[in-house]
Amino acid sequence: MADPTPDQDLVERCRNGDEEAARILFDRFVERLLVLARRRISQRLASRVDPEDIVQSVFRTFFERLKNDQFVIDDQDDLMKLLVRITVHKTLRQVAFHKAAKRDPSLETAQTDHTQEQLAQVLDEEPSPETIVAFMDQLEFFFAQLKPLDRQILELKMQGHSSEEIAEKLGTYDRKVRRVLERIRTVALTDSGHLPS
Template identity: 30%
Template sequence: MAEELLDIAELIRQIRGGQPAAAEQLFHSYEPEIRAEIRYRLRSAAVRRVVDSQDICQSVMISFFLRVGAGQYEIAQSQDLLRLLLKIARHKTNDVYRAQLADKRDVRRVRPLHEVDEQGEKPRQDQRAANAAELTDLLEELERQLSTHEFEIASLRRQGFQWDEIGEQLGESPEALRKRFHRAIERIGRTLTPWF
């Protein structure tokens, strides 16, 4: 597997440091397995007509990169990262189903103009570069929307400080800081990307 060759801890450090090449490398290494999981779970032809596995995969990676950029995840092993990404993919796919099959939007009532063979689609190289640039923009926007206090916490997390060390520096409970910061990431993430 390609991810076996990656130094996950180093890639995450680079992503937190704002290096888009690291985000792109991680994205390309895990994209096939994430999309396979999403395609497996997108069993409804009606939902597949309106939602592409690429859309959900990008949402998975955007959520992951936003949280990594904010210092939320501590991952060093490729199998742990894959498990996390697949779990996010399952949740996002379930969210898509709920949204698309809701009474007001039930896609089962929509008649397709044409069918698309999702299995044969391949992301173009220029699309991959655009995805990496989009992720960088999202991380920058996340930082812009953080309060001064939240930004200070994010900066300390990116520098590798643990929650107890941050709590000591800021004179607050580590658990309270962690919870408040994660709520802020959730709040901002929902404004930046669908299915966050």
Template identity: 30%
Template sequence: MTEENTDRDLIDRIRSGDEEALSRFYAESRERLGKMVQFRMDPRLAARMDPEDVLQEAWIAARQRIHHWIEAPERDLFIWLRLITSQTLVDLHRKHLGTRMRDARREVVPGHGGPAASTVSIAGRLLASVTSPSQAAMKAEISRRLEKALDAMDPIDREVLVLRHFEELSNNEVAEVLGMKKTATSNRYVRALGRLRGILESMPGFPGGTES
């Protein structure tokens, strides 16, 4: 049996109410979901709980609410699980941080109800390759400038960039997450990449960047 047929069989079993099949699918999706949680989790929440705790809470919610997907299975199952995980993360932010989670850089993203990736998280990931002593000395200033530039980007463009580049979702998956047409998300990704490239090229310490 091919991998495609195996996946189809697994989905069919889940539609018939097979919880073991759902458990297997969730286990296979866990790494991708964990990547999303780690990237979007507020550091203050991360100090209190592990991303695995979020995934466990999300699994419980998915088991309890799987009938919603079964009743409307036209939605991709992974995207539905990602939605449940995003909502779980929002709930945990509110439970543990309350009003302190109200940060302009961590708003809930229109279209998918999950927490937006903060510009701090994006900048941190982009700066992870900065390792030389001369670059490290400028890292704080570069980070500040990069965060400011990212804040100036269109929020949806920034979200498309995060979904494609950091969560490694396909264009079709991004379109479903955001409730947009595939051509629109593709165009936004190209635009966001161009904007990001321009930002990075103006920063010392990046390939093609300005000299300090």
């Protein structure tokens, strides 16, 4: 049987309640996870979603589930991959929560119980970390192709704003917003073969 890696040794010490090992593990990974969380948070949400809070939550979850024997760390890279998955998942949940909260309150109160139930169900579903990372990478790549104004319009549309609201916020015309969204749909259709949801 192979000797345990340094990470595996740290993990086992943490599992047994060794606080020094937990501190070492935290110090070793915290900066990389902060960078990862920051990359997933748009500038508009930066004032509402704190990467440090997310990473603290990542480590709380990790240590708690580790003590309950819910993780198996076999390979040298398993620990980093696991922490990345937890970070991406928690970051996306926070972003989804705050984007939903930015919608017009009057629209939210008009929703039926059934609609709210469906939304809660969607937010509770847990896509695989690989799916999340792939989606985020594709989305970032797609956004990078857009002009700044087009990107702003798409972001607002994804947050649930109507064309009229977007035009008002950006000081432009409703017709222009509709044209931009139509152009974005065309580009998305050309690139991926289907319309963006």
